[in-house]
Amino acid sequence: MSGVLRFTTGALRRRRRPLGRLAAWSAAEALPALLAGQLTARAVDHGFLAGRPGVGLAWLALLAAAIGVGAVGTLRAYACLGDIVEPVRDDLAHRVVSGALYHSTSAGARPDTAAVARLTHQVEIVRDTFAGLVMVVRGFLFTAGAALLGLLSLTPLVAAVVAVPLAVGLLLFAATLPAMIGRQRAYVRADELLGTEAGAALTGHRDVTACGGQEVVAERVGRQVDRQEAAERALARMAALRSLSLAVGGWLPLAVLLLAAPWLVRSGLTAGAVLGALVYVATGLQPALHALVQGIAGGGLRYAVTLDRILAATARPGPPTSPGLAGEADDAPPAVAPIGSPGTGPTPHAELVGVGFRYGTHARPVLDDLDLTLSDGDHLVVVGPSGAGKSTLAAVLTGLLRPQHGTVRLGGSPVDGSGPAGLAARRVLIPQEAYVFTGTLRDNLRYLCPDAPDADLSAVVDRLGLGPLVHRVGGLAATLDPGTLSAGERQLVAAARAYLSPAPLVILDEATCHLDPAAEARVELAFAARPGALVVVAHRISSALRARRILVLDGGRPRSGRHDELLAGSATYRELVGHWRGAPAGPTDAAPPHSGPATESTARIDGSRADPEQIDSLR
Template identity: 80%
Template structure:
């Protein structure tokens, strides 16, 4: 919890001026708590008991004015709360995003998919509970302080008598807070584990039923239910400590004051002063303590636990310590010869889940410079999985994947220099067509971009949009048009290995052939996850994935060797293996 305290205090220090304005309006809000006992005592002693009801009503009228001022202060205090809470939320959201980006782009890292949950759910929990905590704590400080100050001005002896049990109740509550935090944290973790276990069981209910594992899975989920229930009971027991602290700090002063009333009257305290002291305790100290205990024990614990989880999950590790260049003379670097192998997989095994059947098992593949590979197979055979492994989006459980000699779990920046992936759902952003096309190669000149547009058949779309400098709206494009834009963008990329994961599925056969032939003629290598027989006919080699037994060869060889391939080809509609070369399209209007 130290990190939570440090983070919160630092955030509050940066908001010193808004805190000062909030404190000013809180002081106005506490005016009734400061004057209630005094004005009540005056109204009783100098007015109603003295036979002058007008004087008594005048004093009570003053109390009514104080209540109106306090109400105005309450409204203004809530208005000032946003100046503290919203910047706090923004800082936390910035930390979540920064941490997620740092982790996702670190060497060997995977995308932080939990960042969205932290940003949309946990950050909002912290924001709301932080706002409640600020209001509760400042309310107690100003209301209890005003009541004690008013009580002291009325009779110092009573103030001392009341302050002792109030302090004891606060001490008891503070001593129980660490245990409350632990119970809250255990409850949150047990609830999360129960959700994960139940979700896994529901997602795989068909496999569970097929394997006859209902009792095993039910027992596993049941244990998590029992743990969650035990954590909730332990958290509920903390309510007894809260009630005890409230009894000691809130109700005991009231009982002590009532029992000591005769003694106080004998010492010269007036009836109005006794009633005023009761007003201070009953309407000031007791409600303030109750609000503090309930607020901190409820929203405060959620704030501490949730913020602690966010801070621990978004902490950015320090940069690695690099050796000083002055300690040893650097060895002259010998430039390595260019690696003719674009991709090499050795002993790769990948499965979705520890008990699942491997999609790839001890799989080897080598793609040399100039390779043109089509990957085919029935749905679910692992074609897109292989593409994701080659692109470094998935990590194998065993074996190695290297691109141009670099491991795919290395620096993502280095990895991006070796491969470019075009997925089935193409990404196009709002901006000029030129910006979209040069996204992976900002230094591409107009001539290079125009040549790529003409080579891949994007010229007609560019003309319809109004040229390369025209603004592109993703929603106004069809799925095939978005795929063409993404294809030209990847074609311009400096990465030598292009991976097309059904990236032309929304194009007609002629346009698909144009794109694939353009990439095949591009220096480097090409991997096509095919969905038409024509892609396999154009490829130099075909890899069929089926039943965990991959087979590599040319189209004609696989027709003779693989019954699965023959059956798959029989379900495909044959298309021309070649396509007429795309002719440049000339259009009027701005281009670039």
């Protein structure tokens, strides 16, 4: 929780002036708590018990005036609150958005559905609970402090008697805070996992239906619902501990004071002083303690745990290591000798030599001593179980992730030291989440090639099957509203944008997962016929049937080959194919013809230029 403390103290330090105004009005609000016991004692002793009711009423009138001042202080204190709380909300919203964008681009990860929960739900929790926490803490400090000062001025002996159980109640509450924090953390985590699980189910509902996995997915989401319920029940049980703290710190002083009243009177304390002490405890200390305990145990815990979760999830590990994010001034690729096949031959579009990558010093390697060459006309499909490293490979290949060892070259030049413009000229990556901005369809398609003529746009529209979308929105000049497009339509726009890019290397990281199989086949075959090289992180195993080469990642040494070779030699590939066996393949799903010897299944995966006849067969 040290990060929460640093964030909170930093936010308060940056807002000293609003805090100063809040403190001033809080002091005015605490005026009744400071004077209530004294004025009550004087009204009783010097007024009513002395047979002078007018004097007693005059003292009570002063108390009423103090209460009026306190009411004005309360009103103005709440008016100061917005100047303290709203900037905190803005800071958190900026942190969540920038952190989600950073992690998505730097790690090549899938969309973080939990980021939506953090931005919409958790940030609002922090905002509201931070406001409540500020009010209850300053209320306790000023109100309890004023009551103790008044009690001390009235009778020091009673102040000492009352302060002891109050301190014990506060210590008891502080001792139970770690357990309360643990329960609250479990609840927030269960809430986030439920959002992630439900978001994944909704995103992949078409594939779930196609595979007949409704019951399995419903059971997984149901388990998260049950976990959230159990976490919330455990959190509710902590209310018993809060009640114990309130009983010791709030009610015990009152009981002690009532029981000791006869002895205090015999010791020389006046009846008015005893009554005044009871007023200080009952109207000052006890309500202040109750507000503090309930506020911290409720909103305070939600604030600490939720903010801790936000800070951990949006943390950025130091300076960016990715060349594409470092922002070097020199965007031109460094001049190095071309690296191609031994002797002569064209420079590969991409080459990985001895590449290793792992998430964390002691984590299992995701990529281990991997060699990969992608030449002109190459069409590689990457398959494997979830978490095998497919998206990591795509991110390393494009320069978005830097491997711990090995070399990555694009167009013969190392990605280390290449600026964003230099990398963009050599590769284009289309992630699963397709981004479409508000603007004309023409501007969306031209984003990576601003000078593309309309004739090229029309050709790409026909080739990738965007005709129905163009007709529906009203032509290339129509303004797009991204919210009105389906996920598949957004993926088609992103695919067409990448197709027009001058970059020779295209990586599709599950970039067609929202398209039906026929539309997906059309897009992949169009990219396969495009000059350059194509890498497809497969969403469906039918993508592998269209590839020249298939790369299987399963946590061990990668295996490369054609469909029939991998069926015979890779248990992982046979299992992946089994998940889709029985799905009819259209004419475009047939594997393209191949010639020549089979590729050896080792960590070395060498590509070669595709035959023109093979490219024709892909059309």
